[in-house]
Every structure is written in structure tokens, then in C-alpha cells.
Amino acid sequence: MGKAGRFACILTPMLLTLAGLICIILVMIGQLSTSGNNAPTTKLGRDLYFFKADTSNFGDKPNKLDDLNIDNNLLEALQGQASAGHLKDFYQVGLWSYCEGDKDPKTGVETITHCSSSKSNFWFDPFTVWNLKNSTAQKIVGDEKLEKGLNTYKKVSGFMIWSFGIALALSAAEIIIGFFAIFSRWGSLVTTIISTAQTIFILAAASTATATYGLLVGVFETALKDINIEANMGKQMLGVMWLAVAFGVASGLFWLFSVCCCSGKSPHKKVSVEKTPYTYERVASPAFPAQHGQQHTGYAGASHSQQQGTAYEPFRKNHV
Template sequence: MGKLGRFACIFTPMALTIASLICLALVMSGQLSKNSSIQRDLYFFKADTSKFNDNPEAIDLPGNDNIDNNLLAALQGAASTDDGLKDFYKVGLWNYCEGDKDDNGKETITYCSPRKNYFWFNPVDVWELSNTTAQKIFPDEMQKGLNTYQKVAKWMFASYIIAICLTAAEFLIGFSAIFSRWGSLVTTIVSTAQTVFVFAAATTSTALYATLVGVFESVLKPYNIKASMGTKMLSVLWLGVAFSLASGFFWLISVCCCSGKSGHKKVVVEKTPYTYERVASPYMGVSGNAHEMHPPTGHGTTGSAYEPFRHQQHNV
């Protein structure tokens, strides 16, 4: 029962670790394949340019802002080419995908960029903005946002790689926890490190792309270019964080409980010291001295009236 109880105690954190690993794998697979519906729907950031407005007279700018002619000219040039602005752009961890929309709003991905370590979405390069630089096109607000995005994206990418490696290690090391609490202790340490990196990656991703959406909306919304975050991606990501926290908690519990040793012990009954045992009859055989066995018969008692005992001391 001990080993079986230990296995039952380890099953819960192992299952939670596997669930966290699956969530991280889904997050990292977003936009890697245009043929998979699951991967197509998983993205951190989306830019919708399907309703791009290049008519200066129809552009609605807030307050007394003037139209940025350089930015408008660059966007007009990109939209006028066959390989220019697509209807939407979805950004994943490794790459981005682009595509078109039909009249009913159905999206069709036509191209996904190659995978790249430390990937970040650069609209100047992706949109081919008339071979100009971002410093000449975008306002300072958007340029600062893109610079921050480029720098933080490197840390975010590294966090995801470390997190998924630690999750895989946690799962493998977790098998040792079935046999001892020491295994649980080591797994708990790995799980704690994994939780730190998963939480850091999720927090960084959420904050980074929320900031990027705000920057795009403030600068490009007057041109009817909309930006949004992927709710499905964030849901899977934070669900993975929840699984990670729960698995760490149950790994810690397994260190303190479910030792794996059997609770049944063999009971040994020992005799009380200074007890008496009946000796065999007849005592000392029939040829023994009668006076050592029986009292005088003159008192009216028979030889069997007295039963001899020997005094023994049992060493414990």
C-alpha cells in the first residue's frame, strides 16, 4: 500500500506538469503552420489593415492633429503594390503570418515568414514602406514603442525556451519522486524555477503586446489600421501558468507526505520477565526422590496435590 499511495500522491503534480507542458507547446507553435486551424488562431498580436484608408480627406484625426504626409505616403505606396499591405498580420513567437479576407470576413493565410530566433514584428520591413526608415516615417511615440518591443522580445523569447526546457526536465525528474521524498525535493526545486520563468514569460508577453497594441492604435487608428491581442493565445498561456503553480504546490506537498513506506508492522509479543512455566510431569522422572516431589503422605494429601513449578527469568 505504501508504494501505491506514493504513486497516487505523485500522479496529481505529474498530470499538472504535463498540462503545463502542453500549454507552452501550443503557445510556441502559434503561427508556425497555416494549415493547422489551432495554430492559425494562436497569436500574440494582430494588425488588421483590411480597411486601410488612404484618402486624406476621409482621415479623422483627433483634435488639431495634422496628417503625417510621410507616413501616409509610405502606407499608400505599400498598399498600391501587389506584395504590399495584406488584410491582416498575425504575430507569433517565432514568426508572423499574413493573409486576405473575403467579403464575409473569412480569413485565409497566404504566407508565413520563416522561423527566427528572437523574432519581432517590424512593420517597416514587413510592409515594405517605400524603402524608408522608421525614424523618417513613424512619430516618436511609435518609434520608442518599436525599439522597446525589439529589445524586450529577446528576453521574452529566451524565457519561453528556458521555461519549456525546465518543464520537460520537471516531468522527467518527477519519476524519481515515485520512489523517495528526495526525488520530490529535487523536482520541487526544478518546478519552482520553471514557474518563475513561465510567469515571467507570460507577464512580459502580456505587457509587451498590450503596449504595442496601444502604440499602433494611437498612431495608425486614424488610417483605419486596427491592432488587437490574441485572446486565445493569452488564455492558453495563463492557463499554463496556473497549471505550473498548481504542480509546484503539489510537488511540495509530496515532499512532506506519502513517504512510500508500508504502514503495517509485524507485532512481536514478548513474555513478561519473571514469569512461571509449568514443568513436565513427572518431574525428574519416576526415579526421583519422592520427598523432593511430594510432601509427607501423613497429612492426607496425595502425591498429585502439589504441582511443581520452576522459577525462570526471561531476558528481554
């Protein structure tokens, strides 16, 4: 396989790595503001979220509070926030920030009105967002239901963010180092090592995000479902995230394949042997011409001439 075959062998994992890098970037721009003034995110960013809390149906609840499986202090606090216009219709959580907005009751069209500032240690705290921090509602309800789930989410959110960041950096390094793999199997070996590390981090990040936000959805459903506050995970974000994992695994396997195969050397390279200068060739003796059908070649011919008692040297020096 020549250089062209080597290039084709490297091209496949390079494209897979690039696709994985794009997926990680998409995960990281979800719910990210388009500017520094917390403006709404782009349409692509709006559709990518890990977790969504829908509070648009909060007003559609039974009149008898005794029928609700929720603490009255939390309900009254939320009612106060809704009356003051501080409770938005939905909240979407990304990796670095969250966005909130309104929902048209007739058409169901959602419009993002505000996005929070991005933070490297971001985690979504509904009590802070709903202005219920350190309130009686948080102390009573949070200890039993929301608090435990939120504490778990807070602890692993930093690891999750750093895992995605490291996976992004390793993906970029994988592409850069991958160019050297075109010329050498050693380049493929180094790239394979980097790819393995990238796969480990993106897999850890995706697994952590899936488990964490799945837990958060369960906590919201348990604690707030009776007052029609719903929660769900973003299918688009999950799809993009696990697609990044798939691309990472596939690229690693192809990088490993390029270490074992695709040497870049042609198996049909021709080797020509030229005559060295000052070689000897057998010539016919003028005194003893060769008989018909007899060849005087090699050392045997020389011995025959010497047996005839002649001093003629049967070899000539050939200057090439």
C-alpha cells in the same frame, strides 16, 4: 500509506506538469509555418497569436488628409504599398514568426497566405514588413509614436523567447525526474526545485509577453487608428499562456506536498518476534510435582526447587 498511495500522490503533480508542458508547446507553435517553405500554419496555429494588426479597412478613410491625426508621408507610403498589393489585410504575430493573409470583404473569412521564417530572435517590425524601412515616413512618425514602442518590444523579445524555451526544457526535465519521486522523497525534493525554477521562467515569460504586446497594441492604436488600422491581442494565446502558469504553480505545490507526505511506507506493517534457538522453558519436577493451582514459572520456581534440597534442574533446553 503504501506504494500505491505514493504513486497516487505523485500522479497528480505529474499530470499537472504534463498539462503545463502541452500549453507551452501550443504557445510556441502559434503562427509557426508547417514546413520550411513558409507555407501557412495549421488551423490551431492560426488561432494562436500574441498580436494582430488588421489593415483590411485601410481604404475606408476620409478624403481630407488634414482631418487625420497622422503624418502625410506615412499615409502616402502605405497607400503606395496598398496599391501595389504589398499591404495584406491582416498580420498575426507569434513567438517565432508572423503570418499574413487576406480577408474576404463579404464573408469576413480570413485566409493566411504566407508565414515568415522562424527566428530565435524574432520581433515584428511593421516598417520592414511594409517596405518602409528607413523611409521618410518611418523617420517622421516613428520617432514620436511607433519607434519607442517598437524599440521596447525589440529589446524584450529575446528575453521572452528564451524564457519560454527554458520553461519548456524545465517542464520536460520535471516529468523525467518526477518518475524517481515515486520511489523516494528525495526525488520529490529535486523535482520540486526544478518545478520552482520552471514556474519562475514561465511566469516571467507570460508577464513580459502580456506587458509587451499590450504596449504594442496601444502604440498601434495611437499612431494608426485614424487610418483604420486596428490592433488587438490574441485572447486564445493569452488564455493558453496563463493556463501554463497556473499548471506550473499547482504542480509545484503538489510536488512540495509529496516531499512532506506520502512516504510510501505502510503504517500497519506487522512485526513478528520468533523464539531464538537454545532458550529455556520451565518444566515440572518429577520428584516434586506442582500442587493444584500452583505454577512453577520463572526464576521463582527455580528457587523453590532449590530450597527442597534437590539437584534436579527445573529447566530444559529447547532446540528450535
